[in-house]
Amino acid sequence: MYSRDACLQSVLDLLCRSVVADPQHSADAERTIGIVEERLRRIPQNGSAAQEPMRLPVCALLDEALAESTPLLEAFRAIEPHLTWYQRKGELGDDRFRACHANASLVGPDGLEPRKDVWIGVSLMAPNTSYPVHHHPPEEVYLVLSEGEWWNEDDGWYRPGSGRTVYHRPDQRHAMRSGATPLLAFWALPI
Numbered sequence: 001m002y003s004r005d006a007c008l009q010s011v012l013d014l015l016c017r018s019v020v021a022d023p024q025h026s027a028d029a030e031r032t033i034g035i036v037e038e039r040l041r042r043i044p045q046n047g048s049a050a051q052e053p054m055r056l057p058v059c060a061l062l063d064e065a066l067a068e069s070t071p072l073l074e075a076f077r078a079i080e081p082h083l084t085w086y087q088r089k090g091e092l093g094d095d096r097f098r099a100c101h102a103n104a105s106l107v108g109p110d111g112l113e114p115r116k117d118v119w120i121g122v123s124l125m126a127p128n129t130s131y132p133v134h135h136h137p138p139e140e141v142y143l144v145l146s147e148g149e150w151w152n153e154d155d156g157w158y159r160p161g162s163g164r165t166v167y168h169r170p171d172q173r174h175a176m177r178s179g180a181t182p183l184l185a186f187w188a189l190p191i
Helices: 006-021 028-039 057-065 071-082 095-100
Strands: 101-107 120-123 128-134 141-145 149-152 156-158 165-168 174-177 182-191
Touching: 006 071, 006 101, 006 141, 006 182, 028 101, 028 120, 028 141, 028 165, 057 120, 095 101, 095 128, 141 174, 149 182, 174 182
Parallel strands: none
Antiparallel strands: 101 120, 120 182, 128 174, 141 165, 141 182, 149 156, 149 174
């Protein structure tokens, strides 16, 4: 029987707790992370990840992005060498965007824990990079781990701050951009 890797479990627990601990989190963010937690209690029987670990050039910024010492970032440091970093597929963004961002899946298709009912990952962006406006059917919760700006079609641009949550309802158009430092954020989508 498959059991979840203890380091991955630690990241997932700390991520979910951090979302709820944000005093400014919305009821929608709490409800969504509750769905994610409930699905994570059912550990899939197929525990082998299909992808080989790989870093993209922008991952050279991880040391700077992970400079703060928090339990979540320490737990993430333990699993990061096992991640397969990738660029967002499709026509989203220009050549600069594609060179200056990377995503990695912790849970979900091609993740450390392959599954189809929930996706949890991390995004890294180089300084002064914009993640283009996009949308998707599942709702989404981000845990912001660095400074940066976020946008959605209802609220415009705003700065949530490190340690804060961002919620996007299903199909809500949204974007983000880094400032003078790399942007690092976890995301979770119940599928």
